[in-house]
Amino acid sequence: MFKIKSEDGIILVRIFLIIFSLVFIYSGAIYQVEHYSNPEVFKTFFDALYFSVVTMTTVGFGDVIPLSEAGKILTVIMIFSGILLIPWQLSILTQKFLQNTQQGNQVCSHCGLKFHDRDANYCKICGTKL
Template sequence: MPNTFRKTLQFYLIDCKTALGKIIDIFIIILNLFICLLLVVETYPVSEATRQLLWQLEVVIVIFFIIEYVARLYASQNRLRQLGDVYSIIDLIAILPTLSVIFLPLIGITLDFGFIRFIRAFRTFRIFRFLRFAADGDFFFGSITPQLLKVTRLFLTILMIFFISSGLFFYVESDLNPNVKNFGDAFYFTVVALTTVGFGDIIPLSDAGKWVTVLMILSGIILIPWEISQIVKEWMRMATKKEAICPKCGLRYHDEDASHCKSCGQVIYQEYDGG
């Protein structure tokens, strides 16, 4: 167990096996879900009181994001590297839109309608925060196999493409397109476009909407097949392996004719047909 506050903090921010580590993971996942849900709900007609409540909830959640960001930076052994880490950049993307709306007016910068819409559209990228939880196969509920981890990443890739595309399409089209009234309409268009069904009842009317459509289709035809290829490669690789758990390091799969663990060198005992 770490014996300094900094090391303890770093331990629990990446731990998913102890009770406290599991609680932190679950809490962060819930915050991620809520921040994405808030973006969806605010696209529907709601009262001004409800809209204010949604904004207050967003501020509270972003405060927790800031605490997490600062904690990870403080606990890191190499803070400069931590700043450039892809997950830190994603965390910063989740924080900056709300901070911009709060603090820019305080320093005399007037936020016009176009800038506010840009900030709102930028918030769709907060869904990238879920990537941190698919970095490896260890979760708060246990560990999953490499094959299942790749399937999880495929699901996340599809979810992110649909969510980001729908959010961006809504924010660039909703003012001009009478058929795009809320996130649900934008999501419907995204599904129709990416599955190449093409009903034609909703089409992009603005140049920005057309570019978002092009980018969403390109993302779909590039990222989804790539993730599927990773799953196929993993299945093909595992087809040449045999399950024999190393008693020393716990490595589960080894080559069919292996007599020693390739990770730690421990002798492993498994039956195989010699050639």
């Protein structure tokens, strides 16, 4: 079955911290930029947090809209960050999970390769019987 190793836990924590940090940094920035020019829409930090999550995931409901030039520029940066960083981090996580489910823990006695396919009888590097 699938086991979470300490390395996997570190990768998982890193991915969540990167995404969480980006969302909170952008939320704080958009709140600081838009609260004074658009106080009826960006009343609280949670309004900015909602806007950041909706924008970075490219859902874009359109119910919260920045009015200032700085807010619009920051929104464009948020969209590009959401398009580039979130799928990239999730692909790393998916790749790691797939690697762990498809590979066994057998170590080759000749070359020391640690990961082989679960149904492998021979090392894929040196050909030694496992």
